[in-house]
Amino acid sequence: MVKNYYKFLHIILFFAFFSILPSKIYGQCAGQDNIFTVCDIHDTSSQTINLFALLGGTPQLGGVWTDDDKSGGLNLNTGNLNAQVIRRSGVYHYTYTVTSGGCTDNSATIEVTVGGYSGIGSRATVCSSQLYFNLFQAFSGVDPPPQINGHWHNDTTNENLPDSSFYIKGLQGNYYFTYTMDAIGSCPAQSSQIIVSVSRAPEAGEAGDLTLCGDNDLTPYTNFDLFSLISGQDPGGFWRDDSGTGEIVGIADHNIDIQKIYTSYGAQTYNFTYVVPSPNPTVCPVDEETVQIILQKKLDFTGATVEVTSDICETEIPTATYFLTINKNTAVIPDGTYLVSYNVSGPRGGTRIDRVAFVNGVLRFQMNSSYFQQVGTFRVTILNIYGLGIQACQNIIGDLHDDLIISPNPDLQGARIDPVTTCQNKDVLVTISNALKLADGDYDIVYNIRGANSSTARVARITSVGGVSSFVIPGNLLAVSGTSVVTITAITHVSSQCVSSALLQGNILINPLPNTTALRIQIPDDCFGKTFTASVTGLGSLTDVTLSYTLSGSNTSTVQTIVLPVTNGNASFTIPSSLLLNTGSTTINVTNLKNNITTCDVNVSGISDPFLLNPIPAAPLASNQVFCKAEDKTIANLEPIGAQYKWYISAVATTPLAANYVLKSENYFIRETSSAGCTSEPAMILVTINDIPAPILNSDGPNFCGLDNPTILDLVNRTNSRSSVVWYDAEVNGNLLPPSTPLIDKRTYYGFDFSSNTGCFSDENTAVTVSLTDCDSPDYPFFIPDGFSPNGDGVNDSFVIPDIDFLYPDYTIEIFNRYGNGMYKGKKDKPAWDGMNYEAKGVGSGIAPNGVYFYIINFNKDNKPPKQGRLYLNR
Incomplete structure (x- = not known):
C-alpha cells in the first residue's frame, strides 16, 4: 500500500x-x-x-x-x-x-x-573481551545497509546513545537496541531493532617475572610453582612451556626445576604461559598470560677493549669532544642498556657513572671535557658495567682502560733547508737540518714551490732524528730548468696529527734534461753476421752523452749503456755481435739519454728502429754436370737456375761469371743470394764438356754423277763414320736430313759425327759442296723433247733437256724463230725456256707465238760439235 x-x-x-x-x-x-x-x-x-x-x-x-x-x-x-x-x-x-x-x-x-532507511533488524554475538562493539556491525550482510544519519537507543537500559559504539567490557547476556531514521518530506520515519548477545571471556590473571643469577645457588628453585608468579586467574586452566624446556609434563603440571633449566640451556629469558579455555569458543578466544623466568649470567668483560677518542693537540683543547668506546670483542655481552662506572686520571680527574647502550657488542658515549684541559696523558679506567633493573649477578670487569694524549704542536724555529742541485723532471732529496725544537718522530709537511716552477699545498712525510730530516720533491714538480724556491708552510705530527704553521725556505737549482724531441736512431737492414751500426741524430748541442738501449724481437737484451762523443748533433756506435745471435726482425729501443756534463738524464720511450738480420741462405744443392761442346752451353745453362744464383770461377771470387760465359771442363762455384741480398757459402761442381772429331770425307770426294740420283746416304758412305755421321742443310740451326734425301748439285751439306756414349755431336763439322757432273760414261744418253705447251696447266710448261747438265755441265742453248731472231739463251743455271721472247725486239710483246722454233746446243766438252734441231710450241 x-x-x-x-x-x-x-x-x-x-x-x-x-x-x-x-x-x-x-x-x-x-x-x-x-x-x-x-x-x-x-x-x-x-x-x-x-x-x-x-x-x-x-x-x-x-x-x-x-x-x-x-x-x-x-x-x-x-x-x-x-x-x-x-x-x-x-x-x-x-x-x-x-x-x-x-x-x-x-x-x-x-x-x-x-527518505530514511533503517535497514532490516538483525542479531550479533560478541565477546566481553572487546572494549567496544559498533552496532552497525549487526547489519553485516544486509543489502542495502542502513543509512548512517539515524540515531540509536539502548532498549535494555532505556537510554539514547550518542553514536553507534556499545561498551561491552565485563558484560554478559542479551542487549536490545533500536535504530531510527527520522521522517523527511513526505517520507515517514523508519526503525529497526537489533539484539547483541555478549558472552563472558575467560581470565588468565596478571603475571609477574622472576630474575635470578644462574651462577648463584639455584637449589631453592628446583621445584618452583609457576602459580606463585600469577594472580586473579580463572581456575581450570593449564600451563604451556613456550621455551621448550620440557619442564611442563602434563596438563595439570605447574612446577619447574629452574636449576635444571639453567644447567641445560644457560642464561636467557624463559616464557611459561597460563592458558584458560573459553566456555564459548566460537565467540570468545582462550585467554593467556605469560610469566618470565629471567636467568642472568655474570658478564665477563675479560678481553674487551676500551678506547678514548681521540688524541688531540693542545690548540684543540677548548673545542674538543671526547668519546669512550667499549668493544666487547669475544666477550658474550647481550645488547641492551647498561650503567658504566669509570675513572679519569689527571689534575681534574674523577669518577662518574653514565647510562649507555650496548649495540652489536659496542658501547659508546661522550665524556665530560672538563677532565682534559692541558697537555699530557690521561688514563680512563672502567670500574664497573651492569645492567638496569634487578642485578642478580656481580659482573667481571678486569683491567679496562685507555690513555688520551694531548700533544704539543710541532716547531720548526731555527731550522734550515740545505741548497740542492738536481735535474729537470727528476726527484730531488731536500734536507732539513738544525730543527732542534722538533722532537724525533714522523711528520707531514706542506710546502710550496715558486720561481722557475710553481706548485702549492704539496704534502710530504719526513722523519726527524736529532733535528735532521729529508723529503723528496717529485720530478714532475720540477719540469722547468732554472732556480726554484721551496717553502715549508705547515708541519703535522703524524701520530698526534698536531699541526703548526711554518716559513722555512731553500733554493733548488734545476739543470735542463737532454732534449730528445728530434732524437732518432736508425740501423740499416743487413745480413746476419754483418756489422750493424746505429746512427744517432738529433742530439742538438750535446757533446758528451751516455745512451741506454734495449733490444727486442728476435734478439733481446737487458739495458745496454754506451758513452758517445757527439759531433754536430750526431753519433754512432756498433751493436755488439754477441747481442745479435738470431736472424729476424730486431728493434732497438732507446731507454735513456744522459748529458754527461750535467749528469741529467731522461727516460726515453717511443724512439726505436726495427731492423732485419736477414738470414744467410744455405749453400745451394748442386751436382756435377756434363754438356756437349757442340751445344755451346754457358753459365746460364747450369742448374740450379734462378736469379738468386750466381756462379763463380773460384770459392773466393767476388765477381760472378757472366751468363754468356761459355762452359769449359773445369770447377765452378755457386752461391745463392736471398731477396734481401744475403749470399750463401759457395758449393762446388765439376763441369765436363764432351766432344768428338768432325767426320772425314773419303778420297772420292763430293763429286757424283747426277744421273745416279745420289742421296745423303751416298754422302754418308763416303766418310770414315758411316754408322754415326749425320748431315744438316746448314752449319747452325740446320735441318737434319734423312738418308733418303736427294743430293742437289752445288748444294753444301754439313756433316757432324755423333757419340752414342756421350750423346754429343761433334763441335766441328765437315762441309761438303756436292757436284753432280761426273757422268763420262757413254751409258748416259739424254733426250731432247720436240715440243712443249706453256699454258700454265703445270704439265710440260717449259722446254727442258733432261740430265744434259750432268753430262755437259758447261753447255749452252739458243732458240730462234723461223725468221732467225733469237728468242732465248740458256745454260746449266738457266736450263728451261718458258715460251717467252727474251732476245728479239718488238716481237709479240715478249710472248712467243705458237709455231716451229729452232735450237742450237753447244756442248763445250770433249770438242763435241754443236747440235741443231727444231721444236714445236703450242699453247
Whole structure:
C-alpha cells in the first residue's frame, strides 16, 4: 500500500506542476526543473531512477549531468540515480546542462528527496573481551545497509546513545537496541531493532617475572610453582612451556626445576604461559598470560677493549669532544642498556657513572671535557658495567682502560733547508737540518714551490732524528730548468696529527734534461753476421752523452749503456755481435739519454728502429754436370737456375761469371743470394764438356754423277763414320736430313759425327759442296723433247733437256724463230725456256707465238760439235 501511495502522489505532483506553467513557453534546451521523492529505498526501483525522464518540457539529448551535492548516487554518463548507494537521507540536487545555442535556459535541476532507511533488524554475538562493539556491525550482510544519519537507543537500559559504539567490557547476556531514521518530506520515519548477545571471556590473571643469577645457588628453585608468579586467574586452566624446556609434563603440571633449566640451556629469558579455555569458543578466544623466568649470567668483560677518542693537540683543547668506546670483542655481552662506572686520571680527574647502550657488542658515549684541559696523558679506567633493573649477578670487569694524549704542536724555529742541485723532471732529496725544537718522530709537511716552477699545498712525510730530516720533491714538480724556491708552510705530527704553521725556505737549482724531441736512431737492414751500426741524430748541442738501449724481437737484451762523443748533433756506435745471435726482425729501443756534463738524464720511450738480420741462405744443392761442346752451353745453362744464383770461377771470387760465359771442363762455384741480398757459402761442381772429331770425307770426294740420283746416304758412305755421321742443310740451326734425301748439285751439306756414349755431336763439322757432273760414261744418253705447251696447266710448261747438265755441265742453248731472231739463251743455271721472247725486239710483246722454233746446243766438252734441231710450241 505504501508503494502505491507514493506512485499516486507522484502523478498528482506531475499534473499540478504543469498546471502552473505559463501559457507561453520559450525554447528551453535542457528542459524544465522538477522535484522527485524516493521513500522506499529498499525497493529495487530505487536503484535506477531516470532523471532525464523527470525533466519537464522537451529537453535535448547530449547534455551533461552534475551531482550538485555530491551524493555519490548519480551515474554521470547515463543520468540514472541509484538511491541505495546514498548513505544519508536528505534533499539532493542534480543539474542537466545543454551547451547548444538559441536557448533561453541551458540547464535544468531535479530536486530529489531521499527518505530514511533503517535497514532490516538483525542479531550479533560478541565477546566481553572487546572494549567496544559498533552496532552497525549487526547489519553485516544486509543489502542495502542502513543509512548512517539515524540515531540509536539502548532498549535494555532505556537510554539514547550518542553514536553507534556499545561498551561491552565485563558484560554478559542479551542487549536490545533500536535504530531510527527520522521522517523527511513526505517520507515517514523508519526503525529497526537489533539484539547483541555478549558472552563472558575467560581470565588468565596478571603475571609477574622472576630474575635470578644462574651462577648463584639455584637449589631453592628446583621445584618452583609457576602459580606463585600469577594472580586473579580463572581456575581450570593449564600451563604451556613456550621455551621448550620440557619442564611442563602434563596438563595439570605447574612446577619447574629452574636449576635444571639453567644447567641445560644457560642464561636467557624463559616464557611459561597460563592458558584458560573459553566456555564459548566460537565467540570468545582462550585467554593467556605469560610469566618470565629471567636467568642472568655474570658478564665477563675479560678481553674487551676500551678506547678514548681521540688524541688531540693542545690548540684543540677548548673545542674538543671526547668519546669512550667499549668493544666487547669475544666477550658474550647481550645488547641492551647498561650503567658504566669509570675513572679519569689527571689534575681534574674523577669518577662518574653514565647510562649507555650496548649495540652489536659496542658501547659508546661522550665524556665530560672538563677532565682534559692541558697537555699530557690521561688514563680512563672502567670500574664497573651492569645492567638496569634487578642485578642478580656481580659482573667481571678486569683491567679496562685507555690513555688520551694531548700533544704539543710541532716547531720548526731555527731550522734550515740545505741548497740542492738536481735535474729537470727528476726527484730531488731536500734536507732539513738544525730543527732542534722538533722532537724525533714522523711528520707531514706542506710546502710550496715558486720561481722557475710553481706548485702549492704539496704534502710530504719526513722523519726527524736529532733535528735532521729529508723529503723528496717529485720530478714532475720540477719540469722547468732554472732556480726554484721551496717553502715549508705547515708541519703535522703524524701520530698526534698536531699541526703548526711554518716559513722555512731553500733554493733548488734545476739543470735542463737532454732534449730528445728530434732524437732518432736508425740501423740499416743487413745480413746476419754483418756489422750493424746505429746512427744517432738529433742530439742538438750535446757533446758528451751516455745512451741506454734495449733490444727486442728476435734478439733481446737487458739495458745496454754506451758513452758517445757527439759531433754536430750526431753519433754512432756498433751493436755488439754477441747481442745479435738470431736472424729476424730486431728493434732497438732507446731507454735513456744522459748529458754527461750535467749528469741529467731522461727516460726515453717511443724512439726505436726495427731492423732485419736477414738470414744467410744455405749453400745451394748442386751436382756435377756434363754438356756437349757442340751445344755451346754457358753459365746460364747450369742448374740450379734462378736469379738468386750466381756462379763463380773460384770459392773466393767476388765477381760472378757472366751468363754468356761459355762452359769449359773445369770447377765452378755457386752461391745463392736471398731477396734481401744475403749470399750463401759457395758449393762446388765439376763441369765436363764432351766432344768428338768432325767426320772425314773419303778420297772420292763430293763429286757424283747426277744421273745416279745420289742421296745423303751416298754422302754418308763416303766418310770414315758411316754408322754415326749425320748431315744438316746448314752449319747452325740446320735441318737434319734423312738418308733418303736427294743430293742437289752445288748444294753444301754439313756433316757432324755423333757419340752414342756421350750423346754429343761433334763441335766441328765437315762441309761438303756436292757436284753432280761426273757422268763420262757413254751409258748416259739424254733426250731432247720436240715440243712443249706453256699454258700454265703445270704439265710440260717449259722446254727442258733432261740430265744434259750432268753430262755437259758447261753447255749452252739458243732458240730462234723461223725468221732467225733469237728468242732465248740458256745454260746449266738457266736450263728451261718458258715460251717467252727474251732476245728479239718488238716481237709479240715478249710472248712467243705458237709455231716451229729452232735450237742450237753447244756442248763445250770433249770438242763435241754443236747440235741443231727444231721444236714445236703450242699453247
